[in-house]
Amino acid sequence: MDDYPLLNLFWTMLWFFLWVMWFFLLFKIITDIFRDHSLHGWGKAGWLILVLLVPFIGVFVYVVARGRSMHERDAQQVKENEAAFRSYVRQAAGSGGGGSADELTKLSALKDKGDISQEEFDRAKARILA
Template identity: 50%
Template sequence: MTDYPMLNVFWTMLEFFLWVLWLFLLFKVLTDVFRSHDMSGLAKAGWIILVIVLPFLGVLLYVIFRGKSMGERDREQARKADEAVKQYIREAAGPPATAADSHVDALARLADLKANGALTEQEYQRAKEKLLS
């Protein structure tokens, strides 16, 4: 009988990949059970017991019966995270500065200088015309 060591390596790698994939799915199911707000505590306990006692069957049944809502919860969580990032960026960036805002601020400063007596009426009018042109 001929020995195929590369084939053994391939099967070992495939088994390892499937094992990691199953562990990922197991943890995904367990986290989804806890973040699901539409299940009662008793239902959550039942799913956890099923997944622990019969892990392959429990995960398979959970994905069959609750896979669609699991995907919806993932999308909702991603949407909330995206909105939180966008809100943070908006707050960190501050209000948008426009050319009109800078002209208004400059006119307000000129009016303050005139009111304080630092500018004469003629200087104020020249600066205002220069700013608005």
């Protein structure tokens, strides 16, 4: 440990952290290039070549040129994911306990009107709950 002072350890950790953040930014930009529906084939290919062949300049130019729209696409993706999740929850809740509860309510209303007898109500209730 005497050969590697604390300050050198700090600098090594800082450079490692920056290296990891660089790759995170690079992958984020590549993902954004492919997710953008307004950018077509040659545009995507051009940005991808720029980002991969001249990484530092390409990434910085991409962030400056398309940073704002990158945020808008992220926000749109979050909204779409949330809407899909809410739709799934509504569908799952509707087909699960909510559906049998509605059927039991209708069955109870029929019994209260006198349209079905108590025995028919009990059989139908057992069938719904089974």
